[in-house]
Amino acid sequence: MAFDALKTMQVHGAGRIARFAAQALRDYASNTEAKTPKEYWDLVQTAGERLRSARPTAVSLPNAVNYVLYGGRTAFESGSPVADIRQATIDSANDFLVGSIAAVKVIGEIGAKRIKNGDTIITHCNSEAAISIMKTAHDLGRGIKVICDETRPRYQGRKTAATLADYGIDTTIIIDSACRLFIDKADRVIVGCDAISANGALVNKVGTSQVALLAHESRVNFMVAAETYKIDFKTLTGELIEIEERDALEVAPKEWMTQHPNVKFHNPAFDVTPPQFVDFYVTEKGLIPPGGILAMMKELYRYSDGSMSIGKAFFYQ
Numbered sequence: 093m094a095f096d097a098l099k100t101m102q103v104h105g106a107g108r109i110a111r112f113a114a115q116a117l118r119d120y121a122s123n124t125e126a127k128t129p130k131e132y133w134d135l136v137q138t139a140g141e142r143l144r145s146a147r148p149t150a151v152s153l154p155n156a157v158n159y160v161l162y163g164g165r166t167a168f169e170s171g172s173p174v175a176d177i178r179q180a181t182i183d184s185a186n187d188f189l190v191g192s193i194a195a196v197k198v199i200g201e202i203g204a205k206r207i208k209n210g211d212t213i214i215t216h217c218n219s220e221a222a223i224s225i226m227k228t229a230h231d232l233g234r235g236i237k238v239i240c241d242e243t244r245p246r247y248q249g250r251k252t253a254a255t256l257a258d259y260g261i262d263t264t265i266i267i268d269s270a271c272r273l274f275i276d277k278a279d280r281v282i283v284g285c286d287a288i289s290a291n292g293a294l295v296n297k298v299g300t301s302q303v304a305l306l307a308h309e310s311r312v313n314f315m316v317a318a319e320t321y322k323i324d325f326k327t328l329t330g331e332l333i334e335i336e337e338r339d340a341l342e343v344a345p346k347e348w349m350t351q352h353p354n355v356k357f358h359n360p361a362f363d364v365t366p367p368q369f370v371d372f373y374v375t376e377k378g379l380i381p382p383g384g385i386l387a388m389m390k391e392l393y394r395y396s397d398g399s400m401s402i403g404k405a406f407f408y409q
């Protein structure tokens with residue numbers, strides 16, 4: 093059921109899907125019974141693997157699952173009984189959840205310091221972390237204006253616009269293809285993030301790279317709100333981030349397809365923005381230029397305890 097909620101995007105947004113998966117795995121670990129530690133651990137691992145496969149691009153999902161499993165596996169490998177493995181898994185999930193929620197708040201505080209009075213901001217899609225920056229800037233009395241593009245095909249820009257307008261922020265919606273007309277009116281672009289590769293490239297909702305290209309052309313600052321668990325460690329070994337292909341029915345209704353059977357569809361959910369178009373990432377650990385992502389990966393890997401950002405756990409398969 094949790095798998096379906098992720099797959100069909102009832103739950104969406106890289107941070108939210110990570111927390112949803114951590115909660116689902118925690119609940120499964122809590123409620124599952126087994127006679128032996130091995131039997132128990134096999135069941136929990138299999139549940140984690142299934143959750144991980146629900147959406148291929150947002151690395152927050154496997155990183156969250158891996159983080160939760162890492163705690164349980166450590167207990168399992170040390171020969172602990174089922175009750176202790178269960179508790180270790182639950183504790184890891186709770187750590188992840190607390191850290192993830194705190195990260196969004198801290199990103200808001202750090203990012204808002206970069207916003208100037210009266211700034212006009214363009215945003216794309218629906219990012220909790222990007223919204224956290226804009227809401228905090230508003231709270232600080234910066235008097236910002238936000239332009240949300242629609243973000244077809246799922247119109248997640250509407251969700252962002254509704255949230256910001258309800259919060260009292262001056263908010264406008266434009267269609268995606270009007271972005272170039274409005275980029276010169278903007279002081280900065282703020283977007284969220286599904287994954288960051290070792291070279292500092294950004295993977296985010298399809299269309300992000302077009303907005304980034306426009307910002308680059310017009311010399312408009314382009315900032316990315318990203319928790320450090322959006323860093324994809326597998327890119328260190330040259331693996332590419334898979335781009336999720338979604339159902340063509342998100343693009344056109346069945347009736348239209350039936351009338352035009354020779355038209356093919358292609359519906360990638362994400363695209364890649366090259367590092368040279370990103371000014372900086374706003375993370376819960378501070379501002380990082382794209383060229384600093386590799387150093388951050390090394391730092392995350394070095395921490396082995398006491399922090400949710402355990403690179404070792406993210407590597408776990």
Ligand code: RI2
Pocket residue numbers: 103104105106107108109150216217218219220221222248283284285286296297317361
């Ligand atoms: P937060 C979303 O993906 C969007 O691409 C958004 O920019 C990104 O996750 C990050 O969102 P989708 O799940 O984690 O809607 O900042 O496909 O909320």
